[in-house]
Amino acid sequence: MRGFEILRKARKFREYTQEEVAKLYGRSLRSYQRWEKGAVPIPYDDLRGIVTDTLGLSITQIEDMENNGHQKAA
Incomplete structure (x- = not known):
C-alpha cells in the first residue's frame, strides 16, 4: 500500500472527516x-504520526x- 492509501483507510476506519484529522x-x-489524494507525498514521520498518534492504529x-x-x- 502507498502512504496516501494507508492514510485514507485509517481515517475511514475511525470514521473521521479529513477536516477532523x-x-x-x-x-x-x-x-x-x-x-490523502496522493498529490503530494506524505513524509513517513507524518504518516506514522497521523495513523498511530492521532488515529490510534498502526x-x-x-x-x-x-x-x-x-x-x-479487530
Whole structure:
C-alpha cells in the first residue's frame, strides 16, 4: 500500500472527516487533502504520526486489513 492509501483507510476506519484529522494533527485541511489524494507525498514521520498518534492504529494493522480484505480491524 502507498502512504496516501494507508492514510485514507485509517481515517475511514475511525470514521473521521479529513477536516477532523487535519485539525487533530495540526495541519491545514488543504495539506491533509493533498496527502490523502496522493498529490503530494506524505513524509513517513507524518504518516506514522497521523495513523498511530492521532488515529490510534498502526500502519501494520491498516496493511493487514487491506491484505485480508477486511474493512475493519479487530
